[in-house]
Amino acid sequence: MIRQSQIKRPGFIERHNLWTENQKEASQKIKAVVKEQDLLFVRAAWSDQHGIVRSKWLLAQAFLSALENGMQISTGTFLFDTGGAMVFNPFVPGGSLDMPLMTGAPNLVAVPDPDTFTIVPWAKRTGFILCDEYFQNGQAMPFSSRGILRQSLLELDQRGLECIVGLEVELYLAKLEDPMLGLAQVGCSGKPGEPAKVSPLEHSHQYLFESHNPEIHDLLGVVVENLVEMGLPLRSVENEGGVGQFEFTFDPIPALQAADTMMIFRMATKQICRQQGYIASFMCRPGLEGCFSNGWHLHQSLVDKTTGENAFMSANSETLISDLGKHFVGGLLKHANAACVFTNPTINCYKRFRPYSLAPDRAGWGLENRGVMIRLQGGFDDPTTHIENRVGEPAANPYLYMASQLICGLDGVDHKLDPGSPTEEPYTTENSLLPKTLQEAISYLSESKLFSQKMGQQFINFIIKIKHSEINRFLESVTDQPPEEYLTQVTNWEQREYFELF
Numbered sequence: 001m002i003r004q005s006q007i008k009r010p011g012f013i014e015r016h017n018l019w020t021e022n023q024k025e026a027s028q029k030i031k032a033v034v035k036e037q038d039l040l041f042v043r044a045a046w047s048d049q050h051g052i053v054r055s056k057w058l059l060a061q062a063f064l065s066a067l068e069n070g071m072q073i074s075t076g077t078f079l080f081d082t083g084g085a086m087v088f089n090p091f092v093p094g095g096s097l098d099m100p101l102m103t104g105a106p107n108l109v110a111v112p113d114p115d116t117f118t119i120v121p122w123a124k125r126t127g128f129i130l131c132d133e134y135f136q137n138g139q140a141m142p143f144s145s146r147g148i149l150r151q152s153l154l155e156l157d158q159r160g161l162e163c164i165v166g167l168e169v170e171l172y173l174a175k176l177e178d179p180m181l182g183l184a185q186v187g188c189s190g191k192p193g194e195p196a197k198v199s200p201l202e203h204s205h206q207y208l209f210e211s212h213n214p215e216i217h218d219l220l221g222v223v224v225e226n227l228v229e230m231g232l233p234l235r236s237v238e239n240e241g242g243v244g245q246f247e248f249t250f251d252p253i254p255a256l257q258a259a260d261t262m263m264i265f266r267m268a269t270k271q272i273c274r275q276q277g278y279i280a281s282f283m284c285r286p287g288l289e290g291c292f293s294n295g296w297h298l299h300q301s302l303v304d305k306t307t308g309e310n311a312f313m314s315a316n317s318e319t320l321i322s323d324l325g326k327h328f329v330g331g332l333l334k335h336a337n338a339a340c341v342f343t344n345p346t347i348n349c350y351k352r353f354r355p356y357s358l359a360p361d362r363a364g365w366g367l368e369n370r371g372v373m374i375r376l377q378g379g380f381d382d383p384t385t386h387i388e389n390r391v392g393e394p395a396a397n398p399y400l401y402m403a404s405q406l407i408c409g410l411d412g413v414d415h416k417l418d419p420g421s422p423t424e425e426p427y428t429t430e431n432s433l434l435p436k437t438l439q440e441a442i443s444y445l446s447e448s449k450l451f452s453q454k455m456g457q458q459f460i461n462f463i464i465k466i467k468h469s470e471i472n473r474f475l476e477s478v479t480d481q482p483p484e485e486y487l488t489q490v491t492n493w494e495q496r497e498y499f500e501l502f
Helices: 022-035 060-069 143-160 210-229 255-275 323-332 336-343 350-351 396-415 438-446 449-454 456-479 491-497
Strands: 041-047 051-059 073-074 107-112 126-134 161-178 197-200 234-239 245-250 278-281 294-305 364-368 374-377 386-389
Touching: 022 060, 022 126, 022 374, 041 143, 041 234, 041 255, 051 255, 051 364, 060 107, 073 143, 073 336, 107 374, 126 143, 126 161, 126 245, 126 255, 143 161, 143 255, 143 294, 143 396, 143 491, 161 255, 161 386, 161 396, 161 456, 197 350, 210 234, 245 255, 255 364, 255 396, 294 396, 323 386, 323 396, 336 396, 336 449, 350 491, 396 449, 449 456, 456 491
Parallel strands: 041 126, 364 374
Antiparallel strands: 041 051, 073 107, 107 126, 161 197, 161 245, 161 278, 161 294, 234 245, 294 386, 374 386
16 A cells, blocks of 8 residues: 555646656756766856846755755845845835735745756866746746746747847956955945956957967967857857957857857856956946947847748848848837847946947948948848847846847837838938937836837836836936036946946
8 A cells, every 4th residue: 555655746847847848858867967977066047137147056966856846046136236236125015016926035936947957167066057937836937037038939939930049249358456355345235346456368459369369368268168068059259359358159049048058158257267367247348448348249030940941031132131031120120229228238338339339329220231230141042141239238138138139020020110221321320329328228118018018017117127226326326427427438336336247
């Protein structure tokens, strides 16, 4: 006779049917790897609303349990702005979010995604995995940015399409001179500490300068070796125009995998460099002498899942891109200003939108033109045809960045929006100007019926309140400066807030 206590009850993941068959198979392989490699820890991680990796270190046995029941985490990481200031009071009904499930800062369940498991090569006996967040009743957490991208991809899948994304990301590397770890320097909640003091990695501004390679080869070699060992689809590395500025590009891959890759890339690069005595910063415009802005150019195409063909490729010798592709561009341009909250979520990055630079200052498009927002590459009968959105900053949350592209682009497809003619003069066309500040971008988002409908009004209210907290703290720090200064020059507040965070 079988006793009740001997019956194995299904775990949280099985009860709520949260994994596909492929994920279930992958989880069995992970269990074998944990045992074979005698892993001590697995870092179970998730993305917060800012696109920052948060994690818990689980000992091996606890991780194996999490593969059945998930991992208990606090809702705390959803309550703070970029500086760690608490935006929402959880100890009132609804947690200040009009959500009964958020009352009292209850635990969430972080469910590991077996498709993202990897070994951390720079840390002994350590694994890493990304998670999705759920409430205790199995309901998806509506503020999960990875979940929001999944929803956008589900809508795309229902149209018989798949989104393919190529990452092109710029960052700064600098030698760490003083980490500023004195008690008076480390800061507190809502007031980040003094930024680390750094020195240049190389001498002078020289774009793609081969002779600088002896200065940077060893560090880049360590970074690249670890990224490749983690299985990231790295394609190239190049020295950009700024002192210590580099660009990393990755092979085109499906959108969710690309977003996960960006999360892991930023996290890994920062940790590897710090271990070597350097700082890697994805801040858009660091407060370093002679600094150029960092951009994150997002290469995108859609593929017909039935035929496998590029849905942006033109079959008409008189057109550069298919009708679907043209309307997709039309949607990106129409909703560009509202989408800036997701493509450009920091105060710092709006100092990058300058005329006659390698960044756009208005919502236009063109063929092989690096001054436009949407750069078209390819053309008639070219299977590599795709668009490159040059608006984004490398500190953006990758899930929200990519979701915003699909939301805007598909609205253009549904309404057959015409992007107008491609331009050869991106800084003098009549296209609408991009926002000059984060506050201006928020104003556009608050008026957007499209984003409220697709991401949910609850999430839009949440992200706007988070960003208002960030803006208010910034404005309080610059009361003694005229706007023409703090809106154009990188302030000490920005360096403290973003340089080491992103």
